[in-house]
Amino acid sequence: MSSDPPEDPRAEPPRKRMVRAPTRGDAKGRNQAARLKTADTRSMSSQQWLNRQINDPFVKEAKARGYRSRAAFKLLEIDDKYHVLNPAAKVVDLGCAPGGWVQVCLERGVTRVVGVDLLPVPPLAPAILIEGDFTAEGMEAGLIDALGAGPNLILSDMAANTMGHAQTDHLRIVALVEQAARFALRVLPPGGHFIAKAFQGGEMEAVLRLLRAGFQEVRHFKPKSSRAGSSELYLIALRKKAVVNLPEASSVA
Numbered sequence: 001m002s003s004d005p006p007e008d009p010r011a012e013p014p015r016k017r018m019v020r021a022p023t024r025g026d027a028k029g030r031n032q033a034a035r036l037k038t039a040d041t042r043s044m045s046s047q048q049w050l051n052r053q054i055n056d057p058f059v060k061e062a063k064a065r066g067y068r069s070r071a072a073f074k075l076l077e078i079d080d081k082y083h084v085l086n087p088a089a090k091v092v093d094l095g096c097a098p099g100g101w102v103q104v105c106l107e108r109g110v111t112r113v114v115g116v117d118l119l120p121v122p123p124l125a126p127a128i129l130i131e132g133d134f135t136a137e138g139m140e141a142g143l144i145d146a147l148g149a150g151p152n153l154i155l156s157d158m159a160a161n162t163m164g165h166a167q168t169d170h171l172r173i174v175a176l177v178e179q180a181a182r183f184a185l186r187v188l189p190p191g192g193h194f195i196a197k198a199f200q201g202g203e204m205e206a207v208l209r210l211l212r213a214g215f216q217e218v219r220h221f222k223p224k225s226s227r228a229g230s231s232e233l234y235l236i237a238l239r240k241k242a243v244v245n246l247p248e249a250s251s252v253a
Ligand SMILES: C[S@@+](CC[C@H](N)C(=O)[O-])C[C@H]1O[C@@H](n2cnc3c(N)ncnc32)[C@H](O)[C@@H]1O
Pocket: 007, 008, 009, 010, 068, 069, 071, 072, 094, 095, 096, 097, 098, 099, 100, 101, 102, 116, 117, 118, 119, 132, 133, 134, 135, 157, 158, 159, 160, 161
């Protein structure tokens, strides 16, 4: 399995001057994918990001339906298949900014949601949104305090920042998923669920071992709304076991 940097749908490209507005269609009025004419200084990756955003049907649909992110569709697809969102769910949403998954939770009847993100998230009542680092000391207890009860569903769409060194980036990504998984294994009651963004790659196997030890069913899911070229996938860990014997901490934690 290969690894590549995580996709952050909210990531902004470097701010550069746009010299001409996007156009649609050719001289004969035929429809073409919209393209931005750019200053020579715009980097190739920045240009690609812009073209992708402009032409992405999920970005358009998210805007039309009032979702704060295209990521909302990933949780909608996950829930259509695995049915984890309901009024009895008590949810912790790790890496929740800008709030698309929280919106989906609320839309599907969840009333108790606590989200955390490094970035500030504009309010989405009745959800409680905390600005901070999930890995910071005391944060796990703080999330449970804010929820006012033990969660029975933990969601993680977190993506660790990448540094451009593939192997190091992969290890950082896996370490973050593993920390979320261990949190879920500690605090979920039997029957609770854990759903997390992950990326294909060798070290992810350690996280899968952990989840298989703790949950009755563990699946991979690639939503249609996840970009085809990305190695992103979602780990779906259903129904935490009543008795869990965890393997030793992995080398990446
Ligand atoms: C793909 S976005 C989440 C999108 C979100 N699910 C939505 O629907 O709007 C990933 C988020 O993870 C956050 N993140 C990454 N590492 C984190 C950490 N250690 N603690 C909290 N948030 C983190 C990033 O700041 C980023 O906002």
